[in-house]
Amino acid sequence: MSKIDLTQLTHEELQIEIKKRKTSYQIGAFIVGMMIGCAVWSTVKNGIGFFIFVPFVFAYWFKNTKVEYDEIKNELQSRQ
Numbered sequence: 644m645s646k647i648d649l650t651q652l653t654h655e656e657l658q659i660e661i662k663k664r665k666t667s668y669q670i671g672a673f674i675v676g677m678m679i680g681c682a683v684w685s686t687v688k689n690g691i692g693f694f695i696f697v698p699f700v701f702a703y704w705f706k707n708t709k710v711e712y713d714e715i716k717n718e719l720q721s722r723q
Contacts, residue, residue, distance in 0.1 A: 649718040657719050664712040671705040 652660065678698040686695050 649715060654719075654722060657715060657722075661712070661715045661719060664708070664715055668705075668708050668712045671701075671708045675701050675705045 647660070649657065675698060678701055682695040682698050685692065
């Protein structure tokens, strides 16, 4: 996604943007949680393997999603 200048958005546009980012944040949290659960299960069942490290790639993406969500949330709070 391209970086949006949050100070230029109206309050209504920020509300729409935070709804989009919140959905993305929740989906990312679910995916990372499922992948970590599968990695733990796979490790217990089969031992340590290469695929237990795959959730770390998605965790990095999830961290970026959280940072973007928090930026918009902080901008909304600063305007109130």
